Amino acid sequence: MHRIVIVGGGAGGLELATRLGNRLGKSGRARVTLVDRCAVHVWKPLLHEVATGSLDTHAHEIAYAAHSHWNHFTFVHGEMTGLDRERRCVRLGPMLEAEDGGDEVLPSRDLEYDTLVLALGSRTHFFGVPGAQEHAIALDTLQQAERLRKRLLQVCQRKRALGATEAHEAVDVAIIGGGATGVELAAELRRMESTLRQFRLLSESPRAAMRITLLERGDRVLPALPQRVSDTTQTTLEKMGIAVKVQTSVTRVGPEHVEVDGGASIAADITIWAAGIKAPGVLASLDGVAVNHINQVKVTSSLQSETDANIFALGDCASCSWTAGVMVPPRAQAAHQQAMFLFKALSARVKGGRVGEFRYVDHGSLVSLGSPTAVGSVAGINSSGRFFVEGFVAKLMYAALYRKHLVAVSGLRRTVFAIAAQGLGRLLAPRVKLH
Numbered sequence: 373m374h375r376i377v378i379v380g381g382g383a384g385g386l387e388l389a390t391r392l393g394n395r396l397g398k399s400g401r402a403r404v405t406l407v408d409r410c411a412v413h414v415w416k417p418l419l420h421e422v423a424t425g426s427l428d429t430h431a432h433e434i435a436y437a438a439h440s441h442w443n444h445f446t447f448v449h450g451e452m453t454g455l456d457r458e459r460r461c462v463r464l465g466p467m468l469e470a471e472d473g474g475d476e477v478l479p480s481r482d483l484e485y486d487t488l489v490l491a492l493g494s495r496t497h498f499f500g501v502p503g504a505q506e507h508a509i510a511l512d513t514l515q516q517a518e519r520l521r522k523r524l525l526q527v528c529q530r531k532r533a534l535g536a537t538e539a540h541e542a543v544d545v546a547i548i549g550g551g552a553t554g555v556e557l558a559a560e561l562r563r564m565e566s567t568l569r570q571f572r573l574l575s576e577s578p579r580a581a582m583r584i585t586l587l588e589r590g591d592r593v594l595p596a597l598p599q600r601v602s603d604t605t606q607t608t609l610e611k612m613g614i615a616v617k618v619q620t621s622v623t624r625v626g627p628e629h630v631e632v633d634g635g636a637s638i639a640a641d642i643t644i645w646a647a648g649i650k651a652p653g654v655l656a657s658l659d660g661v662a663v664n665h666i667n668q669v670k671v672t673s674s675l676q677s678e679t680d681a682n683i684f685a686l687g688d689c690a691s692c693s694w695t696a697g698v699m700v701p702p703r704a705q706a707a708h709q710q711a712m713f714l715f716k717a718l719s720a721r722v723k724g725g726r727v728g729e730f731r732y733v734d735h736g737s738l739v740s741l742g743s744p745t746a747v748g749s750v751a752g753i754n755s756s757g758r759f760f761v762e763g764f765v766a767k768l769m770y771a772a773l774y775r776k777h778l779v780a781v782s783g784l785r786r787t788v789f790a791i792a793a794q795g796l797g798r799l800l801a802p803r804v805k806l807h
């Protein structure tokens with residue numbers, strides 16, 4: 373039987389494994405295996421909400437073991453550390469007790485494939501800025517998002533207990549990167565702050581507020597989106613009391629401050645790095661698989677590796693041409709479209725048919741600006757033209773993106789139950805997770 377191995381069960385990989393499992397795995401036409409270094413999936417665009425406690429992960433996790441059983445594919449818990457292209461084997465590293473070490477639970481293993489799909493996503497790119505890796509927190513994984521949330525709560529508690537004056541109780545947060553992640557995080561932090569005040573984890577005095585600074589190297593926030601979206605976003609953030617500094621490059625990150633070009637220093641009890649991505653380093657170490665300067669696998673228009681037709685790549689870890697000189701952007705929307713394409717392409721490949729060509733369609737972008745509002749630019753019918761949207765309608769459209777992902781992986785019935793359970797959970801708990 374044809375063996376399809378997908379490495380990475382994120383926005384693209386999980387959807388692909390689910391669809392292929394239900395089509396090829398169920399009918400016995402292929403053996404579909406998904407590998408992930410985590411045991412559960414949480415949709416990555418939710419991580420800023422996890423980091424600010426406005427989303428309880430337990431209500432949003434999908435356990436790969438159960439999900440694979442229900443959708444007719446096999447799940448292997450492990451981290452890809454290498455590849456033997458001649459033997460067509462993915463090498464998985466030893467599984468340890470904890471993420472950061474401990475006893476060995478499982479030794480290294482090899483997993484054979486006929487078709488391999490690399491869907492490993494991306495990591496934060498610190499661009500070699502001194503101190504960034506040591507002192508700034510990134511938002512790549514669920515663990516990092518949880519760590520950031522706990523750190524925020526601890527700093528607020530410490531300042532509240534030890535601050536000599538109200539001004540000393542203020543918590544300084546610096547966010548580096550004015551793209552969608554940085555902007556959404558800044559807005560969510562304001563929401564977190566109001567709940568912390570409500571439960572007296574922060575002082576009521578406005579002088580003891582969270583002082584949030586958003587630093588962007590370009591000349592506007594959301595540089596990849598239309599000017600009007602950037603302008604509205606900056607105005608909204610400033611109304612929320614967030615200091616937006618554009619044309620500001622960070623040159624060094626210290627334990628309690630950030631240095632910018634020109635030598636100025638910005639106080640930061642917590643620094644969050646949300647500027648730039650690169651694909652995981654393991655991809656650059658795979659013998660005979662061509663990658664670009666940020667470790668993304670170079671793929672053809674059929675999403676096949678330029679150097680090995682048995683290897684496909686999708687999502688953030690793939691370097692795929694869109695229009696002349698422009699690459700498909702690293703977004704959940706692209707990972708979803710590529711998963712849909714590969715579902716059809718691999719179904720045909722198993723039968724010995726042609727794989728076809730992938731075409732990316734930009735449906736626009738939406739950025740959440742906290743609880744009641746969002747802003748963005750969306751495509752019209754047939755993807756023609758662009759429409760500016762903001763406010764509650766934009767927020768509903770933004771929320772629909774996650775529901776769409778849930779329907780794609782869990783089906784309509786489970787999604788309805790999951791939404792109902794999440795709604796009930798919200799009624800019973802504070803708006804922000806406090807522990």
Ligand SMILES: Cc1cc2nc3c(=O)[nH]c(=O)nc-3n(C[C@H](O)[C@H](O)[C@H](O)COP(=O)(O)OP(=O)(O)OC[C@H]3O[C@@H](n4cnc5c(N)ncnc54)[C@H](O)[C@@H]3O)c2cc1C
Pocket residue numbers: 379380381382383384385407408409410415416417418419420450451452453491492493494511512552553652654686687688689702703704705706707738739
């Ligand atoms: C805070 C935040 C907000 C975002 N908001 C938006 C948004 O509003 N809209 C949008 O379109 N995009 C958004 N994005 C970007 C979006 O999340 C990514 O583009 C998308 O998740 C990419 O999907 P993927 O399948 O390529 O990778 P991912 O979803 O990142 O999944 C990669 C998977 O690979 C696994 N993995 C990694 N390395 C290994 C290994 N060596 N072995 C085994 N498994 C491995 C990981 O555990 C993970 O499950 C946001 C990102 C962040 C961080």
